[in-house]
Amino acid sequence: MCLDIAPDAAANPDESPFTNELVFSIAGSSENAEEQELVAVKYHHVVRRADNGLIFHDQIGHWIYEASTNIIIHSLTIPRGVCLLAGGSFQEKDGESIFTVDAKAGSDTYGIVQSPFMIEKAKTKAFQMRMVVKANELNYREVTSLHIYGKDFEHIDTSSLKRVTYHQD
Numbered sequence: 001m002c003l004d005i006a007p008d009a010a011a012n013p014d015e016s017p018f019t020n021e022l023v024f025s026i027a028g029s030s031e032n033a034e035e036q037e038l039v040a041v042k043y044h045h046v047v048r049r050a051d052n053g054l055i056f057h058d059q060i061g062h063w064i065y066e067a068s069t070n071i072i073i074h075s076l077t078i079p080r081g082v083c084l085l086a087g088g089s090f091q092e093k094d095g096e097s098i099f100t101v102d103a104k105a106g107s108d109t110y111g112i113v114q115s116p117f118m119i120e121k122a123k124t125k126a127f128q129m130r131m132v133v134k135a136n137e138l139n140y141r142e143v144t145s146l147h148i149y150g151k152d153f154e155h156i157d158t159s160s161l162k163r164v165t166y167h168q169d
């Protein structure tokens with residue numbers, strides 16, 4: 001089950017059940033400043049309304065990992081004029097791979113870049129995400145802290161996905 005809780009000008013937030021498709025592929029490795037050794041996957045995330053199949057969220061990004069420091073970096077961009085870079089760490093526990101990241105507007109490192117319109121009307125102030133992968137299951141919860149319609153709003157997405165295909169190039 002996937003649920004999106006999104007802002008609405010009316011008093012009650014919009015609650016939208018959705019279907020979720022996440023496609024990951026290898027993005028190779030990079031060495032930064034002859035020191036930092038990163039590996040990455042890229043993904044495309046497409047969200048459709050459960051009732052009519054129409055796309056209402058599209059997201060692309062990378063998950064990046066450095067083994068020696070345990071750093072996780074998650075970059076994402078959505079076609080509202082918002083990009084962010086969230087940072088955090090990786091943990092393995094009881095067969096689960098746990099990825100925890102966050103970003104804050106105003107940070108020079110793990111921060112958020114957004115269009116002038118979005119800053120003024122629907123600013124993303126912060127982003128937090130916890131993703132857990134175990135065998136063929138991926139679960140995540142993300143909280144996007146917005147300032148919209150004159151007030152703060154926690155835009156929350158939770159999802160539980162099952163792996164359906166796997167190709168190794």
Ligand code: HEM
Nearest residue numbers: 004006007016047056057078082122124127144146155157
């Ligand atoms: C599975 C993930 C997500 C889904 C399904 C989703 C869906 C939605 C929906 C339904 C709205 C209400 C307005 C509309 O219908 O377009 C909305 C608003 C918004 N979302 Fe998301 N969202 C997701 C993730 C994110 C993320 C990661 C960000 C930013 C980093 C974000 C930023 C925003 C902003 C700024 C708005 C306010 C725009 C407005 O309502 O005018 N969303 N989102």
